[in-house]
Amino acid sequence: MPLTEPQIRDILRPHRDGGPISRLYATGEIGDGLHTALDDLAATLLAADRDEQHEQILDVVRYVIAVGPRPPVARWVAANAKES
Template sequence: MNEQQILTTLRAHIGRFGSPIHRLATTGEITEHTHSALRILWGQLTYDGSDVEADRIGDVIEYVLQVGARPPVNQWTERTKKQP
């Protein structure tokens, strides 16, 4: 999963300003709270029967686990626009 796919997947779930999901989508930052916020979202989507969207969030969860915690990424949104 590349950064553009992450941004596209999270766009509908950004939520309130400053939330872990909002920070990942807008800055690329991953904190100790990002994984749990995504797991909660995944659970809500699964419960609501939105299996395709839940699968996409599952892919973002895998990305977060692989990358680990990191500070905001310089020019995150500009970088994602340049990806195929």
């Protein structure tokens, strides 16, 4: 079953990077550098034996691939957020 947008935000909340991961988290934007940043994060989590988080990030990667590039989404936070 595909991830929902609130699930994506929940997964990404602890991994905000001030870059492409943060842009997806905050605005829904899928742009340059996101796939690489998620792959790097997944590798870091795997190396740290954080298997559950690693799998969650791989789920986000699958979402990003399925959706493809997109600009920021209007009302992304208002419609999907449990803000930290």
